[in-house]
Amino acid sequence: MSAAAAPGTTTVREVRWQDLEQLADLETELFGAEAWSLASWWGELAGRPRREYLLAEDEGGVAGYAGLDHGGEVSDVMTIAVLPRARRTGLGRRLLEELVDRSVRAGAQRLLLEVREDNTAARALYAARGFELLQTRARYYPGGVDALVLALDLT
Secondary structure: OOOOOOOOOOEEEEOOHHHHHHHHHHHHHHHHHHOOOHHHHHHHHHOOOOEEEEEEEEOOEEEEEEEEEEEOOEEEEEEEEEOHHHOOOOHHHHHHHHHHHHHHHOOOOEEEEEEEOOOHHHHHHHHHHOOEEEEEEEEEEOOOEEEEEEEEEOO
16 A cells, blocks of 8 residues: 555555555445456556556545546546545546546547436536536436436547
8 A cells, every 4th residue: 555645635646556456445335336346457457558547645545546548539537436535625626637638648639438317426527627418328327327428528
């Protein structure tokens, strides 16, 4: 496990293989049956450089994480997660901005993501950043919840 950030600060760094077990555990806490397994995390990390994952740490340890898939003109947000203790601190916005910046640097013209229709906090974050609805996938998630595919123009 890595050292925690200094009091009152949050650092963002690349995910390392040593982080994967903790990330898999956090996934289960945050997403339950929809969580990525440890094997999934290993597969994601092995997808570098096309896949890129970030870890945010504060004085309490891991505070959040995020990831991208760079596919040329289009990048896809693979995940953004903020632990409950770090919510409403601007960390989600910071992670999203880092993904946007990295997508632009990679040459993407559009950034796509998928969000549960019932995730109002995430939807508000994405709308505030300028993401627009591209498509709805009806009853995509367990429990019959729709998935909203959102896009951000990066040009």
